Every structure is written in structure tokens, then in C-alpha cells.
Amino acid sequence: MWELYAMWAWLLAYLTAALGDGGTGMSHEASLLTFIAVASGVAGCFAGGVLSDRFGRTATTAGMMIVSGICALLIGFVFDGPFWLLALVVIVWGISIIGDSAQFSAAVTELADRNYIGTALSLQMGMGFALTIFMIWLMPHIAALLGGWRWTFVLLAVGPAFGAASMLILRRRPEAARLAGGRR
DSSP: OTTHHHHHHHHHHHHHHHHHHTSOSOGGGHHHHHHHHHHTHHHHHHHHHHHHHHHOHHHHHHHHHHHHHHHHHHTTTTTTOOHHHHHHHHHHHHHHTTTTHHHHHHHHHHHSOGGGHHHHHHHHHHHHHHHHHHHHHHHHHHHHHHTSSTTGGGGGGHHHHHHHHHHHHHHHSGGGGGGGGGOO
């Protein structure tokens, strides 16, 4: 959740700055592109489930987070166009940023002690939302510190990097055999 809600909350501000400052004259497109990015998450959720069942929960989750982190790193480079490339990165990010979300909850239900699944899910969600509140608050401060939105989303790559590494470590552990019907 480190990056998910922070991206959703601040993508419109980012795109308004990018499309207004980039000389494209398309700042009115920022709202539509933000909507498409968030709505494209439906495809990411569907793909995450299908890929998890086919290739494994840890592999899918790590893969989605790697793609999402790469998008967070790349978006600053496409800040000033061309528009199609900015749109492509934003939409791929919109798909990949949420494709791992359901996999975390599913992993908790598969790995937690049966007597504590509800508690484990509540703890996971509570900690995730607490972290994301901080990130939502922090993003405009980072933008102000950097003098604009262009490189602000780079900070969000930290979450997926840590998460992907954690899932790949989990993949090597024996407990991972309980995930996704044995498909780690």
C-alpha cells in the first residue's frame, strides 16, 4: 500500500503539472488519464488472480511489484512527453500497482494460523493503511522540496522494491508451498 493510494491520490496533480508544463497543451486530458489509470486496475486485479493461479502467488506478486516500481522510476523521465509514452507508463502503472493487492490477502489466509486469520488480515490492512496515510501526506511535501512533481513518484519505488524482495525470499521458504495450491 506504500505506493498505491499515494499514486491514486496525487496522479492528477502530477499529470496536470506534466501536461501543463510539458508544452503539449493537453492539461485538460489529465483528469481522463487519471481515471483511465485507476480504472485499468480492474485488469490488474484480474491478471493478478489469473497469473497467481498459473505461476504462483509469490512470483506474480513480485512481478507486479517490479513492474510497478519500474513505472514509478520511469514516470519522471516521460514527464514532458511525448504524450503517448506518458500515457503508456501511467496505464501500465495503473494495471500493475494493484495487481498484487489481492495476492497479499490471499497469502495471509494461506499462511496464517487458522485461529488468527481474521486478526492477521486486520493487522495487515491496518498497518498498510497507516503507512499509506503517511505517504499521501508526504508526497506534496516531497514535490515542494524537489521544486515540482516530476521526480516525486520515484520515492514510491521503495515500497515495491522491498515488497518484491520479500516475496522472493518467501518463495524460497518451505511455508510457500502452502500458497496458491502449491504454486509458490
